[in-house]
């Protein structure tokens with residue numbers, strides 16, 4: 035079972051990573067297009083090679099249309115997709131200096147409570163994201179430049195948010211089992227950082 | 229006091245609209261209610277979220293009253309776009325008056341049915357602020373210009389500029405870095421955004437303005453309905469047609485001092501004479517037909533809205 | 547209970563949660579949620595906020611710089627840049643007394659110029675430098691402490707994730723903050739090198755010797771770091787000169803380092819997937835903290851606590867320098883317990899209005915930038931102050947042989963150097979603001 039949820043979380047992380055990489059490439063392409071566009075419009079090229087320059091401009095050499103909103107949309111999905119892996123590998127920053135002095139049993143119970151609260155928070159986040167998406171569907175709001183419905187962006191994020199909530203529930207179940215049996219099923223790895 | 233209203237908006241407290249319009253509204257409400265209503269003012273999105281979310285914050289009750297740019301949520305309030313059509317508005321008071329009347333007739337129970345609208349207005353003439361002088365559309369070729377709404381972005385594309393979708397807070401930084409070559413905003417807000425220090429060319433249009441954006445002052449419906457009758461009367465007497473005209477007029481009047489700042493800095497101000505606007509008007513003309521067709525798709529008679537807006541604007545002038 | 551009482555009560559509530567090991571982002575999220583419920587008497591507003599707030603936080607354009615910088619740092623390692631930096635620094639410094647440790651600091655400074663994160667810098671450079679330090683007989687605690695301190699150069703020398711967050715919170719210009727961080731960052735590196743030479747004089751047994759390297763080899767090693775220079779100049783220079791926005795700069799940096807890693811054969815399918823995992827964990831952690839902090843701060847603003855505190859401090863007529871000192875001391879103390887990003891997100895919305903309202907005889911923008919750099923440095927000190935110092939922990943997990951207490955003892959020398967630097971930068975704001983003109 036752990037292999038399934040870990041695999042799922044990794045799959046989401048890879049999907050998020052692919053989207054992040056695609057955004058990196060898109061932004062670079064946009065900067066390139068923008069610079070070329072400026073160059074082609076520039077006085078020098080217009081005077082020595084006005085024809086070819088204008089032809090290049092006419093085929094649309096310029097910044098990627100709506101690059102800002104594409105970054106925003108893609109990034110929201112990527113971040114939601116990164117949550118499950120952070121959840122299943124206990125990657126969230128916490129202060130354990132005081133709890134380390136407590137007896138192991140108390141520590142296990144605390145861990146369980148924290149993980150249950152986290153699962154609850156992730157469920158609330160997913161449910162409210164759905165509700166936010168519904169109101170965007172109703173209102174028909176679109177983005178500025180590309181004018182695609184804003185709810186599309188919500189929908190992609192919702193898929194990842196649901197996986198995060200499911201993985202959160204799984205982790206809560208693991209910690210409940212640990213508190214009940216007194217056995218450590220999942221050791222925490224250190225090392226997430228910024 | 230009995231009631232505390234949270235007033236939320238996106239500009240700093242000392243900017244023109246918060247200071248000259250919203251504070252006046254809040255002070256009047258507090259005074260007329262004999263202190264039974266208190267208005268807590270939260271500038272600069274202090275309660276969280278981004279400017280496009282303001283209208284939802286009023287609908288959902290996160291804030292009680294919000295001031296917002298309607299164009300921040302493209303597609304949601306299509307009828308208001310009639311005032312954003314290019315070369316539609318010459319006088320903010322006349323347009324704000326028409327806007328309120330048409331709001332009551334066509335939008336109150338449809339597009340704005342989720343929220344209680346207190347006032348509707350437009351800003352003074354929208355114009356270009358650019359790093360190179362602009363007099364003719366040809367001057368805009370290849371320039372990256374930040375637009376404030378869906379309609380303005382269409383306009384920018386038609387006159388040959390490259391519209392850039394950039395978040396509002398990024399405008400000053402974008403201009404200072406040359407990431408954008410210019411922005412479309414009215415004079416009034418240029419001082420808060422330090423625009424005259426960042427770019428030194430401004431292009432205004434004699435007569436009818438290039439474009440304007442529409443605003444609403446909106447209140448949560450349940451909060452409004454839940455007020456005791458006498459307090460609701462206080463809100464009512466401080467909202468509606470008269471306040472809308474005051475708001476639009478006051479905001480447009482703030483253009484003058486802001487323009488003077490640019491003059492004092494020695495910036496170049498190009499005023500396109502009425503006779504020369506023809507080339508601009510020809511280029512942007514397709515927006516009208518496009519918009520009417522788009523509205524038709526939404527079951528709205530766009531042409532009728534255009535005609536009505538023109539009639540009401542003319543009626544105010546006379 | 548009035549809103550302001552609820553707001554004040556939220557501080558101890560939040561601290562208890564944090565000390566009960568509730569992840570910091572979640573603790574702020576829960577406190578904000580509970581606070582909104584307490585003020586409104588129901589959960590309607592708290593739930594309504596979540597309809598859009600999570601999405602808009604995660605889709606924030608300016609914040610999207612964070613995963614891109616993290617990816618860039620990882621690609622830089624895959625491309626062999628950390629190795630190259632250490633080799634070059636070691637060639638020039640390694641034969642001096644304490645020289646290999648000094649080289650590690652130099653390499654950290656170089657890596658900090660292309661990596662926006664302290665922990666990533668500490669972890670990366672430890673893997674490269676620890677084996678060499680051990681080989682030449684450097685004491686365990688001295689080695690780990692050097693790398694923990696060197697790691698802080700990751701956020702001090704631009705680009706810096708923490709500075710990005712500060713810029714967003716206070717609506718300051720990211721490029722100017724990066725520029726202002728440059729001199730203090732170099733001062734930090736110099737301070738650490740001086741610390742090392744003092745340490746090895748006081749503890750001669752702590753450092754071995756390394757034979758000098760021929761000049762030809764030194765030059766070759768120095769030339770090999772050109773990709774680092776190109777990436778730094780392109781990214782930070784491009785952001786500053788306005789060729790692109792900070793987010794675009796981060797994208798170019800990630801693309802460039804990725805390309806270099808691919809050309810060097812360091813970027814395979816497996817290592818790419820591994821970079822996704824590392825970036826995913828750190829990004830998710832950071833964004834959950836940002837989300838929790840945003841939620842908590844929205845609640846706090848509603849209670850008007852920040853406004854009241856700021857009004858109170860100003861009304862009392864305390865000396866601005868006194869207030870500044872108290873705030874910096876607060877960060878140093880809390881930095882012993884909490885992680886830097888969480889502290890910034892939690893406290894800047896309260897402290898920044900206070901500082902902004904005081905008169906330090908400089909423009910609002912300069913004040914915001916100077917304060918930001920000072921806060922950056924004191925929270926960075928928190929990364930290496932015992933007992934809770936994230937950099938100390940990360941190196942402890944890499945070097946299991948060295949007892950934590952040895953690291954604790956040695957790192958205090960570096961903390962002392964940090965404190966001296968803070969004092970200098972407080973007394974002479976001109977050092978920080980010099981490059982801004």
Ligand code: NA
Pocket residue numbers: 657658659660661662663699700701702703704705706
């Ligand atoms: Na850095």
Ligand code: NA
Pocket residue numbers: 881882883884927928929930931932933934935936
């Ligand atoms: Na610490």
